[in-house]
Amino acid sequence: MKGMNPLAAPLDLLADFIRFPSISAQPSHAHDIRACAEWVRTLMDQIGLTAHLHETPGCPVVVGRNLHEAGRPTVLFYGHYDVQPVDPVALWKTSPFEAVVRDGMVYGRGSSDNKGQILAHLLGLAEGLRKGKLPVNVVVLVEGEEEVGSPHLAEFLSTHKEELACDIVVISDNPMVAPGIPTFTYAMRGVAALELTLRGPSHDLHSGMFGGIVANPLTELARLLGSLHDANRHIAVPGFYEGVPEPEPWERAAWSELPLAESDLLRMTGSPQLQGEAGYSTLERLWCRPTLEVNGLWGGYQGAGSKTVIPSEAHAKITCRIVPGQDAHRLLDLLRDYLVAQCPPSVRIEVELGHVGRPARMEVESPMAQAALRALRMSFGDKKPALIRDGATIPVVADFQKILGTDTLLLGLCYPDCGAHAPNESFPVANLDLGIKLNQALLREIAAEYKG
Ligand SMILES: [Zn+2]
Numbered sequence: 184m185k186g187m188n189p190l191a192a193p194l195d196l197l198a199d200f201i202r203f204p205s206i207s208a209q210p211s212h213a214h215d216i217r218a219c220a221e222w223v224r225t226l227m228d229q230i231g232l233t234a235h236l237h238e239t240p241g242c243p244v245v246v247g248r249n250l251h252e253a254g255r256p257t258v259l260f261y262g263h264y265d266v267q268p269v270d271p272v273a274l275w276k277t278s279p280f281e282a283v284v285r286d287g288m289v290y291g292r293g294s295s296d297n298k299g300q301i302l303a304h305l306l307g308l309a310e311g312l313r314k315g316k317l318p319v320n321v322v323v324l325v326e327g328e329e330e331v332g333s334p335h336l337a338e339f340l341s342t343h344k345e346e347l348a349c350d351i352v353v354i355s356d357n358p359m360v361a362p363g364i365p366t367f368t369y370a371m372r373g374v375a376a377l378e379l380t381l382r383g384p385s386h387d388l389h390s391g392m393f394g395g396i397v398a399n400p401l402t403e404l405a406r407l408l409g410s411l412h413d414a415n416r417h418i419a420v421p422g423f424y425e426g427v428p429e430p431e432p433w434e435r436a437a438w439s440e441l442p443l444a445e446s447d448l449l450r451m452t453g454s455p456q457l458q459g460e461a462g463y464s465t466l467e468r469l470w471c472r473p474t475l476e477v478n479g480l481w482g483g484y485q486g487a488g489s490k491t492v493i494p495s496e497a498h499a500k501i502t503c504r505i506v507p508g509q510d511a512h513r514l515l516d517l518l519r520d521y522l523v524a525q526c527p528p529s530v531r532i533e534v535e536l537g538h539v540g541r542p543a544r545m546e547v548e549s550p551m552a553q554a555a556l557r558a559l560r561m562s563f564g565d566k567k568p569a570l571i572r573d574g575a576t577i578p579v580v581a582d583f584q585k586i587l588g589t590d591t592l593l594l595g596l597c598y599p600d601c602g603a604h605a606p607n608e609s610f611p612v613a614n615l616d617l618g619i620k621l622n623q624a625l626l627r628e629i630a631a632e633y634k635g
């Protein structure tokens with residue numbers, strides 16, 4: 184993309200960026216992935232960073248940096264240029280890869296996940312780089328496999344540990360609490376997955392000839408899954424809540440003031456009623472309590488009409504959201520042991536442990552967090568920033584903590600209803616400029632805070 188002009192209006196650059204169908208999940212888009220990575224590298228180059236495309240066994244990682252000087256803090260910005268598939272295409276009001284502005288939102292796949300934010304980072308650096316006045320050392324790392332679980336990123340961080348060494352990481356790939364409210368996210372839940380199979384008879388049986396004398400794996404699976412929560416919606420697995428801290432008084436107070444009402448969550452979810460663990464508020468359930476969800480459940484006959492069969496097997500997929508203080512691998516072990524112990528001898532159980540993403544948390548009182556809070560306040564017209572957690576997981580945050588020893592400032596710029604991963608994904612146009620200003624203010628505040 185030779186004709187790229189970093190001085191072009193940010194929105195035009197975003198439209199260019201959105202034009203790449205950089206879908207990491209679909210091998211047919213490998214050339215789009217590469218072209219998009221090359222576009223990012225060129226933009227980094229044109230704003231004055233030294234940028235390289237690094238090969239991985241999967242999609243390339245783009246890394247740009249300014250000339251580092253001793254005695255200054257190093258800030259690492261992280262983003263991802265890959266996007267989710269666009270299916271179901273028929274539900275898009277406009278073409279997913281042609282940016283269209285409607286009612287203050289720019290629509291297009293990747294607009295809010297995460298191309299708009301990457302531009303806010305890069306264009307936030309552009310002016311300082313042009314004037315030779317960037318107050319910090321920066322590294323910008325933009326990967327291409329976030330939407331498929333970043334399978335090669337931890338390895339990349341380990342092998343490039345020295346050149347990625349930094350004092351703080353900045354990520355904006357998460358939502359603000361509500362439009363217009365500067366938002367600082369200081370903790371995220373993690374995730375742990377497993378899959379479960381129950382096998383009964385060696386083959387499907389006639390329910391008349393054999394019904395009543397053998398276990399039905401689907402019924403036993405339903406009983407087993409039903410036993411995972413008690414009547415108060417607490418998770419019934421012994422030891423599951425070990426290490427889970429109660430929400431702190433300041434968190435309860437701060438969250439009760441947020442402009443995020445139960446009616447908003449009802450609207451976003453479309454549920455007839457909200458429901459969760461007894462004894463906790465809706466936001467506490469969402470942000471600082473672990474959960475266990477059945478994500479898929481199958482077996483038996485699914486076709487038209489009825490079929491009088493006792494199926495030979497039944498399956499379920501489960502994931503837990505876990506909170507800081509819990510260990511993902513230990514929880515999977517506990518859950519497996521519980522399922523095995525509860526399973527009657529009339530069926531055989533197989534449990535396959537799946538992927539984990541560790542939870543993360545940073546200290547709100549730390550100098551870097553305080554610098555971020557000041558920058559947020561300045562950039563959003565002196566509005567007090569909301570202090571929130573995120574119920575979702577960005578596994579790389581824990582990787583940065585573990586491999587580089589660095590905390591992450593999570594400074595969201597999109598809204599919870601921006602349609603990330605869904606049709607008609609959008610990004611607030613105003614947050615492109617706001618994000619650029621936020622990143623500029625952030626670097627000034629981090630530089631001012633830095634004691635070496
Ligand atoms: Zn995403």
